[in-house]
Amino acid sequence: MNIKSILLAAAAAMAVVSGAQAADAIVAAEPEPVEYVRVCDAYGTGYFYIPGTETCLKINGYIRLQVDVAPNASSISASGGGSVPNDSDWDARTRGQVQFTAKSDTEYGPLTGLVVIQTNADNATDQKAQLDSAYIDIAGFRAGLFYSWWDDGLTGETDDIGSPVTLHNSIRYQYETSEFYAGISVDELEDSPFYHGEAANNWGVGVAVAGRAGVFTYQVTAGYDTDNEEGAVRAMGTVPIGPGILSLAGIYSSNPNAYYNKAEWVVAGEYAVKATDKLKFTPAFQYYGHYGIVGDEFNDDNDAWKVGLTIDYQFVDNFAAKISLQYLDPDGAEDVTSGFLRLQRTF
Incomplete structure (x- = not known):
């Protein structure tokens, strides 16, 4: 075979191979369309679809x-932020809180999952992160870690009408409409106060009825502590009068228990006046009957009263200040003056 024949054969082979490669050429796939975040308006403002x-x-x-x-x-402050106790008459602390709420439609109504993460810092090294709430909610049933009805209160800072611990692992059912709700819960009271020699792993039952009748709002809450075998009941109501809103509350507690342990009976009231669109004043008063604990029972020989003033100022949307000044005068003990200044940015 001469040189010419070899070159012609090589050219023919290259043409065959080249044709095969051209036939088998890989074509790049078109990129998938990007799914941008979509607004979800089915449950109110601020929701978006998880892609x-x-x-x-x-x-x-x-x-x-x-x-x-x-x-x-x-x-x-140590009770809320984890600081080292000392005899200082003032203390600054910072809190950051993030809440995640997930909702989706089901045949039983919206399925809700909520997680709240909170960190309290008394200083740069003394910080405490905690799970503030986490629960599942569907068709009126709620299960997980959440605040009881006893965490509700009046709008100012004077009232002392809540449980010593209001965050529990609980299971509850709540029936509600736009103007009314009623519910029952079973609460683990493991970190609540104990009396009569009882120990941890206590549990209780709470009930609540609340609603609106015209301009009047009301809530009645009760709880029974099964280990201490004591209970408490609380009633609250609000009504607009003149330029402000009058709020009243009353409590009866059979003896110290996980639902209420400040006094055997309490009356409290406040009058919140919105002076301008940004400024609100709330003077308030509370009276404690049989205040404090002796042994495992309320002190029948001791009463107390408390007055206070709370001022709220809204600088701009999502940024506000609160100033609170309180005076407590118990029988048989020194009076106490306290207060705080709070700056808060919500998002």
């Missing part, structure tokens, strides 16, 4: 700086 799902998610929270002023203020 690729039909679940709606909302993220919100707040940043708060608070300066407490009181005798042994750092010891008081």
Whole structure:
């Protein structure tokens, strides 16, 4: 075979191979269309669809700086932020809280999941992160870690009408309409106060009825502590009068228990006046009958009263200040003056 024949054969082979490669050429696939975040308006403002799902998610929270002023203020702050107790009469602390709420439609109504993460910082090294709430809610049933009805109160800062611990692992059912709700819950009271020699793993039953009748709103809450075998009942109501809103509350507690342990009976009231669109004043008063605990029972020889003033000012949307000043005068003990300044940015 001469040189010419070899070159012609090589050219023919290259042409065959080239044709095969051209036939088998890989064509790049078109990129998948990007699924941008879509607004979900089925459950109110702030929700968006989690990409690729039909679940709606909302993220919100707040940043708060608070300066407490009181005798042994750092010891008081320790209960909420984890500071080292000392005899300082003031203490500053910062809180950051983020809430995630997920909702989706089901044949039983919206399925809700909520998680709240909170961190309290008394200073740069003394910080405490905690799960503030986490629950599942569907068709009126709720299960998980959440605040009881006893966490509700009046709008100011004077009233002392809640449980010593209001965040529990609980299971509850609540029937509600736009103007009314009624519910029952079973609460684990493991970190609540114990009396009569009882120990941890206590549990209780709570009930609540609340609603609106015209301009009047009301709530009646009761709880029974099964280990201490004591209970408490509380009633609250609000009604607009003149330029403000009058709120009243009353409590009866059979003896110290996980639902109420400040006094055997209590009356409280406040009058919230919105002076301008940004400024609100709330003077308030509370009286404690048989205040304090002796042994495992309320002190029948001791009463107390408390007055206070709370001022709220809204600088701009989502940024507000609160100033509170309180005076407590118990029988048989020194009076206490306390207060705080709070700055809070919500989102």
